[in-house]
Amino acid sequence: MADAAIQSIYRYPVKGLSPEPLDGVTLLAGQTLPFDRHYAIENGPSNFNAAAPRHQPKMRYLMLMRNERLATLRTRFDDASHTLAVEYEGREAARGDLRTADGRAAIEQFFASFSAGELRGPPKILHAPGFSFSDVAAKVLSVINLASVSDLENYVGAPIDPLRFRANLYITGWPAWQELAMVGRRIAIGSQVQAKIVKRIVRCAATNVDPATGARDLAIPDTLMKQFGHADCGIYAEIIAPGTVAVGDWLTG
Numbered sequence: 001m002a003d004a005a006i007q008s009i010y011r012y013p014v015k016g017l018s019p020e021p022l023d024g025v026t027l028l029a030g031q032t033l034p035f036d037r038h039y040a041i042e043n044g045p046s047n048f049n050a051a052a053p054r055h056q057p058k059m060r061y062l063m064l065m066r067n068e069r070l071a072t073l074r075t076r077f078d079d080a081s082h083t084l085a086v087e088y089e090g091r092e093a094a095r096g097d098l099r100t101a102d103g104r105a106a107i108e109q110f111f112a113s114f115s116a117g118e119l120r121g122p123p124k125i126l127h128a129p130g131f132s133f134s135d136v137a138a139k140v141l142s143v144i145n146l147a148s149v150s151d152l153e154n155y156v157g158a159p160i161d162p163l164r165f166r167a168n169l170y171i172t173g174w175p176a177w178q179e180l181a182m183v184g185r186r187i188a189i190g191s192q193v194q195a196k197i198v199k200r201i202v203r204c205a206a207t208n209v210d211p212a213t214g215a216r217d218l219a220i221p222d223t224l225m226k227q228f229g230h231a232d233c234g235i236y237a238e239i240i241a242p243g244t245v246a247v248g249d250w251l252t253g
Helices: 067-071 101-116 146-156 218-228
Strands: 002-012 018-024 024-027 040-042 072-080 083-088 092-098 125-126 141-145 168-174 186-189 192-202 234-241 243-246 250-252
Touching: 002 024, 002 243, 040 101, 067 072, 083 101, 092 101, 101 125, 101 192, 141 146, 141 192, 146 168, 146 218, 146 234, 192 243, 218 234
Parallel strands: 141 168
Antiparallel strands: 002 018, 002 168, 024 243, 040 125, 072 083, 083 092, 141 234, 186 192, 186 250, 192 234
């Protein structure tokens, strides 16, 4: 198989909110990318128990599959202070330290108004130490092959912003769709990290949402199903050996 390179790295500190680009990151064995889906906003009640967290369906949180207006927000998360800033229509609309009651309340009040028509209960910031509000229970990284996205554009008939797939690693160099045949294989990422490809990613209606405008303007899962007989695009990788990776690093194996 041809080697590939990391074109970009992203994390999503709050589930459903803005992607944040990284130049490099340290990955730990058996863990997600640091701060990835570290927080979520309950669209509840969800019965989430921070003392005994467990994976739950994503419908219990605000997320793009159902709540596409989230894409019209621009958010920034600061690691050191755990402060989330929310920008809407070109101005800062809310800011809060998610570790404090007052900080969480500031963010929750914003979403109580912004998402009023879509809430099943008061919005609540959720967090548990070491827990990730990923779409899957396993602690993994999501990987998108940009050649597959480019090929999919031919069937969709429109440009596709790869950020629709909300991946952690975006990869160039693999032939289109080759990654789907890699489940079970081990790969090296950079000079230190070892990973195992554990699962193909089944796409949902969140990919139909333009990440820049919030418009639900494409039919990506339907197109995948019609053209390929499945709705898979991307793979999950479990980190086996830790280390640091950066944009430009090679993937081999």
